[in-house]
Amino acid sequence: MKVLLAKSAGFCWGVSRAVEKARSLAREGRVYTDGPLIHNEEMMQQLQSEGISETDDISNIGTAKLLVRAHGIPPERRKQLNASSAEVTDTTCPDVAKIQGLIRKHARLGYNIIIYGDKGHAEVTGLLGFTEGKGHVVTTREDILKLPDLDPACLVAQSTQFPSSYKLIAEEVCKRNPDAVILDTICEATKKRQSELIEMASNVDAFVVVGSSNSANTVRLLELAKSLKPALQIQTADQIKPTNFTEFHTVGLTAGASTPDFIIQQVRTKLEEL
Ligand code: SF4
Structure with a gap:
């Protein structure tokens, strides 16, 4: 099957920035994130193996490094983090x-x-x-x-x-x-991802959207894809069932802003093998 991969698929700049910062701090020692750094379980597991894990109890982490997630936090929560012994780094998306x-x-x-x-x-x-x-x-x-x-x-x-x-x-x-x-506050990365999907629709028979169902932008991409063509959301390549694709020759592949590149590539390879 032919697969057209959206240029905008995967990490947006805000997510890349947060993940890179977490990885660079993890080279110096254990890093905690205040809630999930991003909404993707596979990526959070990958980060955990690199010494970056989520915590919801900052009283237990002593003076460790603590990251504010890309989604941002309310000022009250920031006060609590700053009052703790942890070394706080902000990765709120600009x-x-x-x-x-x-x-x-x-x-x-x-x-x-x-x-x-x-x-x-x-x-x-x-x-x-x-x-x-x-x-x-x-x-x-x-x-x-x-x-x-x-x-x-x-x-x-x-x-x-x-x-x-x-x-x-x-x-x-x-x-x-x-x-x-x-106020126009929808970010450019979101607008670009959505407009690229609309442009791709005339060249594909169906869409595959890769990402977690707890990722807001993945859910919306799926909604948009479904309004244009048959569309399926999957989280990993293992969820691809060949019987779902027997009628299609060309599939458009896109992914939410928190979907890592390694998962997108695994999905692409598996779809191309069908
Ligand atoms: S989707 Fe937009 S606002 Fe959210 S992290 Fe990415 S660039 Fe930032």
């Missing part, structure tokens, strides 16, 4: 840090902050912490109708949302708050 700064600035100007994102996702939890108590998370247009009166309002998106869905959310917010400030 694109996420930019959204945090915009939220804080607008909250201090008196705006109520509406965050379009996945409730409970680490990045969204972090962003909510910068709203200074004036934040609301929405995931659907219906959620906006349930909001209290929020004037003035400022709308931001989690970095990995769909630009097209964000536009619809922004229109809904503007119906309620015509003067709302709408």
Whole structure:
């Protein structure tokens, strides 16, 4: 079977930066991450074998090195980390840090902050912490109708949302708050990955999206792929079943921002062998 690999498949620059930093610190000694550094179990296992592991109890790690994850954390959590004995290094993606700064600035100007994102996702939890108590998370247009009166309002998106869905959310917010400030906070890496998928659709019979189902951008890539062609999400090459591909000659292969290159290559090889 012919496989077209998306140029944007795999680690985005924010994830690469966090992983490289963790690896460079691990050469000097044990490294802990405050929650999963990235949302990919295979990569977290690989990192564990290199001396980098996740912890949810910083009181047990003494003066070890501790990394703030690429998704960022709320200011309150940062205070806790800084008050511990651990040596803290921040690997928050600069694109996420930019959204945090915009939220804080607008909250201090008196705006109520509406965050379009996945409730409970680490990045969204972090962003909510910068709203200074004036934040609301929405995931659907219906959620906006349930909001209290929020004037003035400022709308931001989690970095990995769909630009097209964000536009619809922004229109809904503007119906309620015509003067709302709408900030374009979807990161370029996400936009590029999604637009490349759309461009590939005319040249492939189906899509394979590689990544974990707890990775927000993988889930959205799959959603987009399914709207264009038959699409399948897998986490590793072992999950490829030849019977799923008997009707296809050319498959488009893409992967979420936290999928490591070694898994993408294993999937590519296995698909090409079919
Ligand atoms: S998806 Fe975008 S915001 Fe998230 S880590 Fe990657 S570059 Fe940064």
